[in-house]
Amino acid sequence: MMNGGGGGGQKKRAPRIEPFRHRVETDPKFFDKSWRKLHDAIREIYNHNASGLSFEELYRTAYNMVLNKFAPQLYEKLTENMKEHLEDMRTCIDAAQGGLFLEELQRKWNDHNKALTMIRDILMYMDRTYIPTNKKTPVFDHGLELWRDTIVRSPTIQGRLSDTLLELIHSERTGEVINRGLMRTTTKMLMDLGLSVYQDDFERPFLEVSASFYSGESQQFIECCACGEYLKQAERRLSEESERVSQYLDVKTHEKITAVVVNEMLANHMQRLILMENSGLVNMLVEDRYEDLTRMYTLFNHVPDGLTTIRSVMASHIKDTGKSLVTDPERLKDPVDFVQRLLNMKDKYDNIINVSFSNDKSFLNALNSSFEHFINLNNRSPEFISLFVDDKLRKGVKEANEEDLETVLDKVMMLFRYLQEKDLFEKYYKQHLAKRLLSGRAASDDSERSMLVKLKTECGYQFTSKLEGMFTDLKTSEDTTQGFYASTSSELLADAPTISVQILTTGSWPTQTCNTCNLPPEIVSVSEKFRAYYLGTHNGRRLTWQTNMGHADIKATFGNGSKHELNVSTYQMCVLMLFNSSDVLTYREIEQSTAIPAADLKRCLQSLALVKGKQVLRKEPMSRDIADDDSFFVNDKFTSKLFKVKIGTVAAQKETDPEKLETRQRVEEDRKPQIEAAIVRIMKSRRVLDHNSIMMEVTKQLQPRFMPNPVVIKKRIESLIEREFLERDKTDRKMYRYLA
Amino acid sequence: MAITGASEKAALQALKASDWHLEGAFDVFYSQPQIAVANTLHLEEVYNRYKEPDADMIMVEGISQLCNDLQVDPQDIVMLVISWHMKASTMCEFTRQEFIGGLQSIGVDSIEKLREKLPSLRAELKDDQKFREIYNFAFAWAREKGQKSLALETAIGMWRLLFAERNWPLIDYWCQFLQVRHNKAISRDTWAQLLEFVKTIDPQLTNYDEEDAWPYLIDEFVDYLKENGLVQHRR
Secondary structure (H helix, E strand, O other): OOOOOOOOOOOEEEEEEEEOOOOOOOHHHHHHHHHHHHHHHHHHHHHHHHHHHHHHHHHHHHHHHOOOOOOHHHHHHOOOOOOOOHHHHHHHEEEEEEOOOOOOOOHHHHHHHHHHHHHHHHHHHHHHHHHHHHHOOOOOHHHHHHHHHHOOOHHHHHHHHHHHHHHHHHHHOOOOOHHHHHHHHHHHHHHHHHHHHHHHHHHHHHHHHHHHHHHHHHHHHHHHHHHHHHHHHHHHHHHHHHHHHHHHHHOHHHHHHHHHHHHHHHHHHHHHHHOOOOOOHHHHHHOHHHHHHHHHHHOOOOOOOOHHEEEHHHHHHHHHHHHHHHHOOOOOOOOOHHHHHHHHHHHHHHHHHHHHOHHHHHHHHHHHHHHHOOOOOOOOOHHHHHOOOOOOHHHHHHHHHHHHHHHHHHHHHHHHHHHHOHHHHHHHHHHHHHHHHHHHHOOOOOHHHHHHHHHHHHHHHHHHHHHHHHHHHHHHHHHHHHHHHHHHOOOOOOOOOOOOOOOOEEEEOOOOOOOOOOOHHHHHHHHHHHHHHHHHHHOOOOOOOOOOOOOOEEEEEEEOOEEEEEEEHHHHHHHHHOOOOOOOHHHHHHHHHOOHHHHHHHHHHHHHHHOOEEEEEEEEOOOOOOOOEEEEEEEOOOOOOOOEOOOOOOOOOOOHHHHHHHHHHHHHHHHHHHHHHHHHHHHHHHHHHHHHHHHHHHHHOOOOOOOOHHHHHHHHHHHHHHOEEEEEEOOOOOOEEEEO | OOOOOHHHHHHHHHHHHHOOHHHHHHHHOOOOOOHOOOOOHHHHHHHHHHHOOOOEOOHHHHHHHHHHHHOOOOHHHHHHHHHHHHOOOOOEEHHHHHHHHHHHHOOOOOOHHHHHHHHHHHHHHHHHHHHHHHHHHHHHHHHOOOOOOOOHHHHHHHHHHHHHHHHHOOHHHHHHHHHHHOOOOEEHHHHHHHHHHHHHHOOOOOOOOOOOOOOOOHHHHHHHHOOOOOOOOOO
């Protein structure tokens, strides 16, 4: 039926459309009839009887209604009708008992969805025309809203639904098995109804209930569990909740429930857990419980400040353990053992951080600063570390293969980095190196050089240049000695003992005051020839024999016929050679002949006469102390399994207290010019600088070598003012000015 | 000229400056004392009275005589002030130039006039700026010839003298501390900085900051005071 509006065509003889000549009347019952059709159809649909319906007819009916401008009424009627059906459904759902409640709900929900789909299709035309124009909710969504309001949010159902779901979850948490499929469809239904429905009607109460559940559980567990056990439980619960979400909750809930568990089980008890006696972090560290530590790290990663807390507890523990190690007087008796323990401790924590703390950089930094803190609590650490290296280099590849030695030395370098007084270490290293080199007991040139390279890489060229000079000296000395023998005629040297000379450049080697000593004439003769040779080629230099540093190999024939080669110090050689011309000598006589200072001479005699198995001389009386009139004889009963016998040890010992004091004083003295040089350098470039800045700059510049004492810096500044390198500013007494 | 003892030249200057009014001329004259008196002959005479017979200097005896004539103790601090005016290089000695120049700058040409001036010279110590100059002058002046630092005993003597004027309550502790702990000569910087210390830091040391740029000797002094409970203040 078309209502024509005739627009008259301009063309002639065009067909004209004319209105009907009779009155067209619309059927007053049109709406009711049409609606009745739809109403009944909907009823059938809800009764699972849709198969008998003609989609086309229903669609057309709806279409016509809309065309005839009955859309608003249609919409209204639809709403009413759906509500009725839903109310019926509600009754059924209410009637369902216990476990069947959810099932019934689900069933009805499915029905409603199916119905809605069909209804929407039927009313498609209205959906496309009336609804957008009038900003009404589309049919399907409208149907969902009605479901929400009539069913889900009905007073009888709303609470019941929420409670049922939460009860089921609770049962599952306490170990029972529940129908997860049903849970899934129910939560999905809520999601379909809109995120806010899901959140308000389910998620929020869920999170609240979970919080109190976990709060209770955590209280219970923490009273009776050790930390490790507790963490296992927490971990278990976390993965359980994760699974729950993936199985039947919306994915957005995951983050929130995790936060709840973390908060209740971990954050709220963090301090108590980490610091738990006998099972907390400290205990885990001590016992290397990697698994527990890894778990703790992973879990507390979720907690704000969790890792910070772990890190600081670890750091204090390391500092405490370290401190007791370095201040324990027992430990200080054996320097090599002392350092070994430090290395072991470092290894231990390196491993823990690597395995359990995923090599977290901030933890490594904490480890480093803790070590730095306690290593410097003992001011003998530099000396001990040098002794450790000395020990390892002496034993060299005899004890450990080259690779192992390298690894150990690298680890020692780590400890070296922690030292604040690196210049003190340098002094000791020099002393020990000198002894090693001169006694010929450095095991491997390669290892020595490798160590030097490590130090150079760490501290720069200046640190090692003198040490390298020592090596060069020895090499050059070898060449010089060879040159001496090559150029000096053999007649001159016929009966003379063979000498090997090491020429030490003063300044590269540790300074030693050399004392008097009368060398045996044979030695004097050849050594003077050497001196003449050397000065011949090196004009202007001065050679001084260091009799306290040399050693000699003597062939000895004893009264009982045994022949041995004795390896002794120079002093010992001087003493022994005296016995070539006398059978017996008193201490006084020996002292007079050799002119060796008393303390050294006594030590030397003791090592010749009183050491079991090495008694080359006999002493009367046998007492330990040496009096002026005590007599010494060659021990004709001397025996040894070895042909070559080594007398007396030249290995580096840890210093006696007076020696320690002296070394420290020397180091302090050496620091003064370094501080001054730094001050001058800084002032030269800055010209004018205030007091605090200068203190900071100087400390910064010198830190790689040592920590300068502020009082000393001040004194140096004043000294420089006195010597007119600097002056105070006339108006501001806190500013210093460089005087060119 | 009769009244002021001024030279003709100075009198004319003063009169000109005041437009030939006599009263005004007096004002002008007395407001520029340094430039006024210049009777060099008088001064030479005075100098010769005290100078050594065989050297062109006034030495210990002459100074002793001078003090006598001025009726002051040779230890009187006013002698320091006079020496300062003279820009004397060493204590117990005045060169001709120093002596004459000094008296000129003070504005006197006779011992009597100098004696009259003594109170006003003493008053100069009350002036902050002048006191500082005199104080710093004292260091070089009291030094032994050829030394860079000031001997401790001398320094203590000078300090007692100077700080009596200023009333520094810690002076006794300071001298005690030096004798017990330091026992060495005093550097110029320490000398100069002590004055700053006295001026800025209160006797209870409430505003003393050890991070400040005080010489280490002063830092040690503060430690000394604290150790011996001589100051109440605890930071």
